[in-house]
Amino acid sequence: MHFLSTYQRIISRLLLVSSLIVTGAMADEVIMPPAVANTASNNVPTVGPSRPKNIIIMIGDGMGPAYTTAYRYYKDNPDTEEIEQTVFDRLLVGMASTYPASVSGYVTDSAASATALSTGVKSYNGAIAVDTEKRPLTTLMEKAKALGLSTGVAVTSQVNHATPAAFLAHNESRSNYIDIAEAYLTSDADVILGGGQQYFTPTLLEQFSAKGYQHISEFSELASVTTPKVLGLFADVQLPWAINDKQAHKLSHMTQKALDLLSQNEQGFVLLVEGSLIDWAGHSNDIATAMGEMDEFASAIEVVEQFVRQSKDTLMVVTADHNTGGLSVGAHDKYEWHPEVLHKVKASPDVIATRAIAEDNWQPLTATLLGFTPNEAQYSQLQSARMQGNEPLSIALRKLIDIQSNTGWTSGGHTAMDVQVFAEGPGARLFSGHQDNIDIAIKMFSLLPQSVQTP
Known part of the structure; x- marks a missing residue:
């Protein structure tokens, strides 16, 4: 599969999604990707999962399976015999492979993986929503906007870092931070929250204001924002490490605010939330800081989980873009971790x-x-x-x-390990079992409205 053409990959994935949908038997509506809708047999049962009104994708950057395992033991109450479940244990539904386009081998970077998750197409390491020929690819956010939905991102890195960039922009290189920041002007995203103030010049900020954006730079200002559109840049680059900012819960607050603002659109919304700094701590082989970032990401997931349970019409999909650092929970031939x-x-x-x-x-x-x-x-x-x-x-x-x-690491970079997939809400069962990261995108595309809705 790694060496098939882009077209063949997409068609094979669409056929897979189609088969999953028509056997779902969860509601009264068929959700058939347009590319395969006309090939379905008239005898196929017309039942499947209901289409969600809202889709929230949450990415723990670098969060390989060892991170969620370590987090379980990190959160364990030592005064009880039982090892308590975490939100990751509750929501686990499957696994995903993460390899990039064949030109980049088997180990992905955040840009190629985010491109796969945002477009359903494999590309090279460093690509921001462009294919291997550097041609722009339609993103989930762009498709949602065209259908009348609101869109937003809330991240703990700079807002123009690789993952959010692949959902909101197109560029041949993730390193072109200024170009990517400028491209956000045309994204028409309703909510953009995170760090990265240094990449947004006064002239660029004036252009955002002219397009109706509220620009805020103090986190305390976020509470007073009551309507989209908002550009919140709360640090020059990254937000503070959670371990140094224990009571702030910045990602959780940004997530809740994004939900409040985007929910004002009766048509629905698509939101990306990224626990960006899990990856940064992993690159540094910094287990204490990584667990702090995991705790904050888990808190943000619980905010969304509560929203999903209350709204009933929202799908949340949580995954990682790749594994970072080769973390091992135990090391040095010792059967212990502390x-x-x-x-x-x-x-x-x-x-x-x-x-x-x-x-x-x-x-x-x-x-x-x-x-x-x-x-x-x-x-x-x-x-x-x-x-x-x-x-x-x-x-x-x-x-x-x-x-x-007694923590171990094998790398200061990424590894090719598969990552976990977590989901809840209408359509969640589509993400069960093993899949590739482009399957996640294709399934989310298939769950969007099939045409522009009118009031």
Whole structure:
């Protein structure tokens, strides 16, 4: 399949979706992708899942299966015999492969994977909603807009980072941040929330205002926003790490606000929510910070889960774009993992490093922030790293936390591991079992309204 043409891939996926839909037996409406609708037999039962009014796709960037496993044990109450379920355990329905177009091999980056999830087409690593010939591809958001739905994104990275970009723009390279920010002007998205202020020039912001957008830069201003359209840029680049911002729940608040605003459209909406910084922590092999980001993403999922249960007409699909870091829950031939160590870490390693460098009597401060006291040899290693600057000390602190918790990593990059798929709401069963990431997009496309709705 990896070497079939784009056209053959799409047709085969549409046929798969068609077979899933007509055997669903969940409601009274057939949802048939247009490309295969006319090929269906007249004898095929005309029952299937109802089409949702709203679709919410949530992406845990870099969130391979080891992350959700680690999170389960991280959240476990040690005072009970039972290991409690998390939201990921409740909503799990399937798995997905993530490989990019064959030109990029088997290990995807966020851009190629987001392109697959937003368009249903494989492309090369670095591609932003363009195919391997760098031609624009229709995105889920564009199709939704054409059908009269509202659209939005809420992310913890810069809003023009690879994943949201692949839903709202087209570009041959994810690195063209300024171009992508400018392209958002024509996306007509109703809600854009996250970081990335440094990429939006005063002139560009004026153009957004001229198109009717409210531009806000303080997170406290979000509560006063009552109508779309809104461009909320709350940091120069990324939002703060959740471990350093424990009570803020910024992604959860952005998610709730996006739901409130987009719900004002009676036609429905499509929303992307990304826990972007799970991936960033994974690249750094930073388990304490990663679990903080997982906790915040899980909280955002629970916000959406509650919305789905109340509205009854909303589908939520949660997945990851790829796996980052090759995380292992246990390492060094020891049959153990110690999440209790992570709960005691009071700040991200980069913040601990900054404070330790600024403090002459740095050892007691470091022990307090780590939540444990390093031994003499470990203090010696930290001192050597401290003399080299913030990044070497941050790395040393991360490795020390790994030792204490017995966490392992195989890479500072991505791996080709399959990722999990979680879903709830009308059409959720379509995402059961194994699928490819382009299948997820094609199924979401098939669940959109089939024509422009009029009041």
